[in-house]
Amino acid sequence: MLTATAPDAVINATSGMADWSVTADGAIRLALAATRRGCRLVHVSSDAVFSGARIHYDERCLPDPVTPYGAAKAAAETAVRHLSPAAAVARTSLIVGNGDSVHERRAHAADVHFTDDIRCPVHVGDLASALLELAASDHAGVFHLAGTDAVSRHELGTLVAHRDDLDPTRLPTAHRADARIPGALDVRLDAGATQPLLRTRLRGAREFLR
Known part of the structure; x- marks a missing residue:
């Protein structure tokens, strides 16, 4: 495909979740192909590369994943930075759309929302605007593309409910720690070093869901 289209830049926003062949190996193959063809590469990563042990993570923090998905994403980050030193690795968090995201659908379905996640x-x-900015730039290294508000999944569901005129009291709550679901509880991406490089303002959930 790269040979046929000869793009100037490639944004890798794919995810095979915990499927190593897609999330890790696939990202490595794409990085190799983009580098061979001289394409600008922006690799989209995730806050899942962190364990939550330190809660606050800026762009300098090294991955310490605790799930298979996080490990695959971390491996992809390392490979991309090694194979394509000029690439941008963009870590992001929960992605919320205009009613289409899984997080919004869960609020409408009144699924359980964790108060400690x-x-x-x-x-x-x-996110899309910031990724396009990175693709058009020559910035290299790790960047954080996350909102300014740290919110629990329950607060996120409540914000969606208020926006969409739903009853937020319908959202059942629970503690993720009690459910013993693998993964970090509290991961807050700090985009302090990234935001000054962008024209796009990365808004917090309390603003864009208002």
């Missing part, structure tokens, strides 16, 4: 959601429009 905290992330920094980003609006899909802000």
Whole structure:
């Protein structure tokens, strides 16, 4: 495909979740192909590369994953940075759209929302705009594309409910720690070093869901 289209830049926004052959090996193959053809590469990563042990993570923090998905994403990051030193690795968090994201659908379905599972959601429009900016730039290294608000999944569901005129009291709550679901509880991506490089303002969930 790269040979046929000869793109100037490639944004790798794919995810095979915990499927190593897609999430890790696939990203490595794409990095090799893009580098051979001289394409600008922006690789989209995830806050799942972190364990949550330190809660606050800036762009300098090294991955310490605790799930298979996080490990695959971390491996992809390392490979991309080694194979394509000029590439941009963009870590993001929960992606929320205009009613289409899984997080919004869960609020409408009144699924259980954890009160102790905290992330920094980003609006899909802000994320897309920031990724295009990175693709058009020569910035290399790791960047954080996350919203400014750290919210629990329950607060996120409540914000969606208020926006969509739903009853937020319908959302059942629970503690993720009690459910013993693998993965980090509290991961807050700090985009302090990334935001000054962008024209796009990465809004917090309390703003874009208002």
